Amino acid sequence: MSTYFVTISTFIAIQAIVAYGLNIIVGYAGQISLGHAAFFGIGAYTAGLLSTKAGLSFWAALPIVLLICGALGVILGLPSLRVREDFLAITTIGINFIVEAVFLYVPFFGGAMGLGGIPKIVFFGVRLKGESLLALCLVCLAFVILICWWFTKSWAGLGCRAIASDETAASSMGISPVRFKLLAFVLGTVIAGLGGALYAHRMGFITPADFGFPVSTMMLSIIVLGGMGTLWGPLLGAIILGALPEVFRPLADYRMLLYGALLLLMVRFQPGGLLGDASVLMNLLKRMKGGDRHAG
Amino acid sequence: MLLSVSDLTVAYAGVEAVSGVSFSVGEGELVSIIGANGAGKTSILNAVMGLIPSSGGRIEFDGTNVTRLPSHLRARRRMRIVPERARVFAHLTVRENLLVGAYGLRKAIDLQKKLEWLYGFFPVLEERSAQLARTLSGGEQQQLSIARALISDPKLLLVDEISMGLMPKLVETVFEALRDLNREHGITILLVEQNALASLRISNRGYVLEAGRIALEGNADALVRDAGVREAYLGI
Known part of the structure; x- marks a missing residue:
């Protein structure tokens, strides 16, 4: 495999992990978040600081990273989830800007110069880079997809999806809206933290801008494109939006325009995403399956 | 009272x-x-x-x-409500809608028996148990809404x-x-x-x-x- 292909694939895998976290919050629990990159950043900075300042290995730091992301998810999620829809969107944007500003202006986090010297992940004495790092990212991604699959089948997932569908009706069936929204939010932030830790060790050097509002928009674009609340949507979205800039490199200057147009077209014509039920792609797949049955 | x-x-x-x-x-x-x-x-x-x-x-x-x-x-x-206009969970299947109604009562009720009883009462819900609730007609949604409330033994x-x-x-x-x-x-x-x-x-x-x-x-x-x-x- 060429280095180029491995590099792109690693980034796609990391972005997919973070997008799966967002999918739990937005797709399954129906709570819009436009500040998901904040938790991606919190994971990356926690992992970076623990490895550079505390000298912990990736593996020793990981549980702490996930714990901190979860705890901050509770602290920032609890007040945010008391508001709905537009207000929730604005609040989460605010969280993103505040977290980015803290990384930028508090010297402890390295300020505008960023945080450098983050070592490579070591696995049984082997320093992971290139293909071996890609393998680790893919294993993590598979694990995250498994968690999401389990979540959709669990009672907690059912509660979240009921709240997304009709919060008032769900609460009149004995489902506590606050508890389940928070559960989804925290699960999403912990998964974002995992992506952040992998990103920090992959890059070796991180800056606050890596986790700014445009990154949150990108994550939301990924799940809108792939299909919110579907199991494979975030992966498909991450692959398309990760590969697109490479394919259309000559159009790099118009990338944001392209994303904007893509989002508008999706919302207008395929609001459920590429893998949403009754989408063009799903209908095509169903017809192919139906055709097979016919032939068999 | x-x-x-x-x-x-x-x-x-x-x-x-x-x-x-x-x-x-x-x-x-x-x-x-x-x-x-x-x-x-x-x-x-x-x-x-x-x-x-x-x-x-x-x-x-x-x-x-x-x-x-x-x-x-x-x-x-x-205490359960069958709300105005049914308010079924549109993006959940009929069966999932019923399960939401039984939320937190797994130990208190015999879920399988209850489902069978409800399907006997509203046969159309069994036929459509795997369908998304939003594909049901207005009358079927009302039946689902009642069944969703009844599953909890209100x-x-x-x-x-x-x-x-x-x-x-x-x-x-x-x-x-x-x-x-x-x-x-x-x-x-x-x-x-x-x-x-x-x-x-x-x-x-x-x-x-x-x-x-x-x-x-x-x-x-x-x-x-x-x-x-x-x-x-x-x-x-």
């Missing part, structure tokens, strides 16, 4: 929709609250379920004061304007189902209806609501015979 409501007041932005209403529902009873559009019927039911806050009064359910309890905790005490079933938007033939079926549930399965029901005649016919007692106040109350038969009620609500 299973449910006793005293002096209930509900206000929206300072305007009273329900003013000092008192009523009660005994165990095993089927009670109707009838009244014109905008009389405050739905507000009363939503306040009893805890979906909107009451600005005054007291709601006692099964011997406990639940006035300040959030709706999900009232639901845990087995002590009190609140039913809000179930006849709204249904074909006349279906209205009859749904009211018959409610009567059966009350008479044969002993489920206590509080019904709120614009379709006064149909609901009084299956009720033990009734209350007539006018502009947020109780204007009349009594046995259902007596209300059906009452000249004023006949003229104002029954159109006879």
